[in-house]
Amino acid sequence: MLFKFFVVVIFLGYLTLLGLILVRQLFHPRKSEPVHKKYSEFDDFRGEVVLELQDVEKSFDHPVLKGINLKLSRGQTLGVLGKSGSGKSVALKLIAGLLKPDRGHILFKGKDITTMSERELLELRKRVSYVFQGGAVFDFLNVRENIAYPLREMGISDEERIRERVDYLLTAVEMENMGDLHKDELSSGSKKQVAIARAIANNPEMILYDEPTTGVDPIIKKSLSRLIRKVNKQEHLTSIVVTHDLKCTEIVADRIILLKDGGIHFEGNKEEFHASSDPYVQAFIAGKRFEEEEQPLSA
Numbered sequence: 491m492l493f494k495f496f497v498v499v500i501f502l503g504y505l506t507l508l509g510l511i512l513v514r515q516l517f518h519p520r521k522s523e524p525v526h527k528k529y530s531e532f533d534d535f536r537g538e539v540v541l542e543l544q545d546v547e548k549s550f551d552h553p554v555l556k557g558i559n560l561k562l563s564r565g566q567t568l569g570v571l572g573k574s575g576s577g578k579s580v581a582l583k584l585i586a587g588l589l590k591p592d593r594g595h596i597l598f599k600g601k602d603i604t605t606m607s608e609r610e611l612l613e614l615r616k617r618v619s620y621v622f623q624g625g626a627v628f629d630f631l632n633v634r635e636n637i638a639y640p641l642r643e644m645g646i647s648d649e650e651r652i653r654e655r656v657d658y659l660l661t662a663v664e665m666e667n668m669g670d671l672h673k674d675e676l677s678s679g680s681k682k683q684v685a686i687a688r689a690i691a692n693n694p695e696m697i698l699y700d701e702p703t704t705g706v707d708p709i710i711k712k713s714l715s716r717l718i719r720k721v722n723k724q725e726h727l728t729s730i731v732v733t734h735d736l737k738c739t740e741i742v743a744d745r746i747i748l749l750k751d752g753g754i755h756f757e758g759n760k761e762e763f764h765a766s767s768d769p770y771v772q773a774f775i776a777g778k779r780f781e782e783e784e785q786p787l788s789a
């Protein structure tokens with residue numbers, strides 16, 4: 491009798507426990523995976539300033555840049571807008587150490603490049619790549635050898651290592667099957683892709699693009715801009731893209747500056763740029779729209 495009583499008590503206890511577990515599951519379902527905050531491309535690099543311009547001035551026969559101040563964090567892409575002659579290319583050449591400012595300082599990772607010796611500048615240029623407006627592709631070399639060129643220049647002679655690196659770079663610029671082509675077989679956009687692959691071949695830390703979409707077929711401008719964005723992020727490059735192509739800037743840049751009369755007239759992101767009530771910003775945007783509408787006719 492006593493035994494039966496215990497069995498019933500244990501059974502009821504067991505049922506109660508099961509019931510409790512069920513109720514708990516129903517009302518307090520097991521938490522799903524913790525919700526991570528949205529991954530930010532800059533999480534790894536937050537706050538590390540790679541480039542800083544302090545009161546940079548440059549004149550030729552007239553003042554071109556008058557007191558430029560800016561900071562660029564690691565992994566960020568800065569879009570520099572401005573009408574023709576506003577000093578965009580001059581700014582880029584100053585940053586690459588190809589020109590010296592009349593006044594002010596340009597710090598790359600804390601080191602003032604304006605006081606660097608030629609030897610130090612050569613070292614700097616290994617870490618800072620420059621994609622020139624012309625983006626020259628050697629016509630005596632095929633695409634593979636064009637891309638391998640800076641590797642060989644650096645003294646790498648291990649053919650297997652070069653082949654692997656070129657394969658990687660061809661994929662990075664989406665030219666996997668185009669390694670054997672020569673310059674005259676390439677579209678204007680593909681020539682730029684080769685120039686980009688060559689610029690990133692030696693793993694630079696910073697990359698400077700001067701008018702990357704100029705001279706490129708209008709329908710290719712967008713995909714080329716997207717490619718630049720992808721490459722910058724994939725290779726963790728700090729980058730400056732100088733252009734008068736607003737669309738390109740909007741695709742590639744994390745932050746935009748607009749040059750006017752030798753100064754930074756606007757600084758902000760794409761949304762802020764479009765929302766700006768500043769008459770010059772609005773005129774710049776309106777001007778670009780007009781230019782785009784004109785394109786199909788002139789093309």
Ligand SMILES: Nc1ncnc2c1ncn2[C@@H]1O[C@H](COP(=O)(O)OP(=O)(O)O)[C@@H](O)[C@H]1O
Nearest residue numbers: 550551554572573574575576577578579580581
């Ligand atoms: N090496 C130079 N010698 C003299 N003037 C120059 C030189 N480089 C640029 N400039 C002048 O500086 C101004 C800005 O040029 P640039 O930076 O090329 O303009 P953009 O914004 O079109 O790239 C222009 O008036 C140009 O004529």
Ligand SMILES: [Mg+2]
Nearest residue numbers: 578579580701
């Ligand atoms: Mg220019």
